[in-house]
Amino acid sequence: MSEKLYGLLLKLYPNHFRRAYGDEAVRLVLDRARDEKGFLRGLRLWLDLLVDLVISLPREYSKAPRTRILVANPVDGDPSFQLLRGRSVNPALLVPAGLLTAAAFWICVTAVADSRTFPARFPADSYSLQAIVQSDAALARSASEGSGLVGAYSYCLTARRDIPDNSLQPLMRFGFAPPGASGVALIDGKIVQTFKDERRLWIHADVSAGNHWLVLRVDRPAENASISRNGDFKYCPANRG
């Protein structure tokens, strides 16, 4: 009984102590249990053992040898490691290690969650306007060259599912200053919509799930542009203006 109980307490000690003195420690307890019979003496024995545990345990862990890992000579060109000494887990490090692990786990989960919602969290309007600004320059160049037209907005967009052209949500919205703009919208090179003097242009089209190129050719720059907000249609990671 005493042997089993003390064997359990002994497991709290570091490996190096158990290996060196585990058997002798159990034997000492057995010797004491044999010589100290009776309830009060037995109680005193276990009180002694508990006090000893509280006093000696931190000291033994503070003396525990640290693991040293050295890079050994490569075997057949492969690097290898040699474990020189066994390591016992230091309970004092469990709490900070647990906190660090939890923090690292939280960071990973947050990063993954953010990456999955990245297009939705990214300010769609400002992203679109950035594309427009780039296209404004092209429009201005076209106008200065006297070509009569025309600028083009081009987006790589991802459909999460098949979207019919009668969907309530347009794929994209554009706004133009009066008297509006005229032009044509193409998806993957195919004309899906033509328009004339439109101030508020909503693009509807049949698209299948996957990536698509939407190109809008217009005779004047758009004032604003936005993408469908229901999450079915998103910017590709690599968009171009």
Next chain:
Amino acid sequence: MPRRKLDPLPSAAFNILLALAGEDLHGYAIMRQVEQHTCGRVRLGPGTLYGSLRTLLEASLIEELEDSSGPKDSAERRRYYRLTPAGLKLVRAEVESLAQTLRIARAKRILRGADV
């Protein structure tokens, strides 16, 4: 290295050295000797006892002996410990220091009783 751990000499280590001054003893016998020397005030537990023994071994103040008379099974064999000359020197110095302290206490009439 161990010198620093043992300066000042911890009470458990001093009692172990004192117990080993007369004879070679195994762990349980050391514990009993210490209990006897201290009139039952100090009962070294296994953690304290073997932790101190290891520190003293590392400092070469004691040495370990195999029990050749015991069973051959290594788990059953007891390890005996013996004071080294360095250990004897250290315990002597410690006792002399205590004796000096005792002389001072006597001179100052701090102690009472016939045996002091």
